[in-house]
Amino acid sequence: MYTDKFIPARPWEKDKAPKRILAIRLQAMGDLVITLPYLQALKKTLPPGTIIDLLTRKEVESIPKNIVLFNKVYSIGGKRNYYKQIIAAVLLFPKVFFNRYDVVLDLQNNHISRSYRKWLFPKAWSQFDKASARSAGERTALTVAAAGFTVTQPFSRFTFVQQENARLLLLQNGWDGISELVILNPAGAFTTRNWPAQNYIDFAKLWLKHYPHTQFICIGVDLISTKADLFKKHLGNNFINLVNKTTPFEAFAIIQQVKFVLTEDSGLMHMAWVSGVHTLALFGSTRSDWSRPLGPHSLLLSSDDLPCGNCLLETCKFNDNHCLTRYTPEFVFEKAAELIAENLHK
Numbered sequence: 001m002y003t004d005k006f007i008p009a010r011p012w013e014k015d016k017a018p019k020r021i022l023a024i025r026l027q028a029m030g031d032l033v034i035t036l037p038y039l040q041a042l043k044k045t046l047p048p049g050t051i052i053d054l055l056t057r058k059e060v061e062s063i064p065k066n067i068v069l070f071n072k073v074y075s076i077g078g079k080r081n082y083y084k085q086i087i088a089a090v091l092l093f094p095k096v097f098f099n100r101y102d103v104v105l106d107l108q109n110n111h112i113s114r115s116y117r118k119w120l121f122p123k124a125w126s127q128f129d130k131a132s133a134r135s136a137g138e139r140t141a142l143t144v145a146a147a148g149f150t151v152t153q154p155f156s157r158f159t160f161v162q163q164e165n166a167r168l169l170l171l172q173n174g175w176d177g178i179s180e181l182v183i184l185n186p187a188g189a190f191t192t193r194n195w196p197a198q199n200y201i202d203f204a205k206l207w208l209k210h211y212p213h214t215q216f217i218c219i220g221v222d223l224i225s226t227k228a229d230l231f232k233k234h235l236g237n238n239f240i241n242l243v244n245k246t247t248p249f250e251a252f253a254i255i256q257q258v259k260f261v262l263t264e265d266s267g268l269m270h271m272a273w274v275s276g277v278h279t280l281a282l283f284g285s286t287r288s289d290w291s292r293p294l295g296p297h298s299l300l301l302s303s304d305d306l307p308c309g310n311c312l313l314e315t316c317k318f319n320d321n322h323c324l325t326r327y328t329p330e331f332v333f334e335k336a337a338e339l340i341a342e343n344l345h346k
Contacts, residue, residue, distance in 0.1 A: 009126035011148030017047050018102035018124070024055045024113040026076070026085070029248060030267035031136065032060045035107050037154040037274045038140045040069055045150055055096065055116065057085070066249040068159040076112075085112060096120065107143055124148055137274075137294045155276040155295045157256050166253035170217075174240045179215040181240075181258040182207065183272070186227045187220050188264030190314040192285035195264060195324050197227045201234045202329035203262065203336075208238060210337070217258070218243055219251045219268060260336060265291055273298045278343065280336050284324040285311045299339045301327050 012018055021042075025035050043052055051071045054064050058075040065073045076092055078084030089112045097120060104117045109128040117125050126147035129139045141151045160166070171177055184204065188194045204216050217240045218228040228243045246254065252271050255261070261272040261279045265286040272279040273293035281293050283302040287310045292300045303309035303323035316322070 007126060007129055007142055007146040009143075009146035009148075010124050011126075011146065012103055012124035013148060014123075017050055019049075020051045020053070020099060020101045021103040021105065022053050022055060022096070022099075022101040022116075022120070022122075023105040023107055024116060025107040026055070026057050026110065026113060027060075027108060028267065029060045029063070030270040032056055033063060033252070033267065033270045033274055034136045035140050036064070036067070036069065036158065037156065037276075038137070038144050038151055039105075040156065040158070041151050041154040042144055042149055043069065053099070053101075055113075060248070062247055062249040063252050066161045066253075068161065089116070093119070103147055105143060105147055107140055133289045135292050135294055136290055155274070155297065157275055158252070160249070160253045160256070162253075166250055166257060169242070169246065169250060170240065170254065170257075173242055173245065174237065175215055179213045180211065181217055181254075182214055183217045183219065183255070183258050183261040183263070183268070184231060185218070185220070185224075185261060185263035185266060185268050187224050187266035187268060188282075188284065188286075189223075189266070190285065192311070192313055192316050192321060192323075193264050194284070194321070195282045195327070197230055199327075199329045199332070200227070200262070201231060203333055204231070204235055204238070206329060206333040207336075214238065214259075215240055217254070219246055219254060220244075220266075260340065262332070262336065269293065278336075278340050280332065280339060282324060282327065282332070284321060285313050285316075287312060297339070297343050299335060301332070301335065 023039055025032050053072040054070045055074045058077050061073055061075040064070055076085055076088035078088045101120055102123050104120055104122040104125045106113045106117045106127045109130050124147050126143045128143045144151050184200050186200055215238050219242045225243045228241045232239045232241050255271050255275050261277055263269040264282050269281050276297055279293050279298040281300045288302040288304055306323055
């Protein structure tokens with residue numbers, strides 16, 4: 001059970017469960033996705049018919065709107081313009097207000113979310129911890145717990161409104177319908193978060209020697225298109241290129257069907273571990289205490305042990321990106337195989 005007496009909150013103390021709960025998360029796709037397993041775990045502890053709604057941004061609404069979890073998803077526009085977000089939030093407020101929420105889970109903790117929490121006058125509420133050196137997942141769980149609820153076993157697969165679309169998309173792009181699926185995700189935003197592309201290829205070839213009935217996938221946008229083309233050149237029919245071919249919720253639905261994800265720090269990395277999928281994350285300059293994947297099904301190879309680790313720099317000051325290049329394809333494959341074997345025996 002998660003507890004933290006220092007999180008600002010007014011816990012639910014009535015004998016009966018609340019009827020209506022509003023969760024608020026207004027950040028990027030990966031940050032939003034992190035909240036989903038904990039809100040799903042919360043819903044499982046509440047009586048049938050309890051309403052959980054979500055307030056988020058239009059840019060990231062596609063996943064929560066297409067999973068079986070929320071009764072209603074509210075979205076504010078404005079993209080990354082904070083002042084436009086405020087205007088959108090003000091215009092939306094009356095619609096949210098008249099639902100009379102018993103509990104507000106402020107999983108964002110910014111001016112907009114705090115204002116909503118205050119002016120909705122909920123009987124119980126809690127506020128996300130933005131500062132402590134804990135993972136975002138743990139801080140989400142603590143926020144839910146601080147409002148007076150128990151959160152246990154948060155990692156599970158999600159049910160999609162249109163689950164079959166993901167399978168059809170895979171079949172249309174080269175999946176044979178039988179092979180197990182592995183995602184390669186070289187999507188770190190900066191060079192200091194990138195494992196060499198050739199390492200991914202060598203890893204995939206090692207994987208095929210041990211698990212020959214496998215096809216690899218790349219999902220994402222232009223950032224990884226060149227690498228995906230290179231993977232296709234070397235892996236042929238064992239590779240499925242879905243770059244620029246999926247919506248966020250289609251990508252999330254596909255992840256529910258894969259065996260393993262090898263990934264750099266990105267939104268897709270969060271989609272994988274929150275879904276309970278075997279996930280090995282490669283972190284270079286990323287601050288791992290905030291962004292690390294959680295759960296026994298995930299493993300992190302990071303720069304924590306180095307004097308320059310967690311530097312957050314976009315370019316390596318030593319010009320060698322040693323924090324990632326030191327991890328060889330052979331070593332990463334060994335760790336991936338161990339991760340899968342350990343979870344099979346549990």
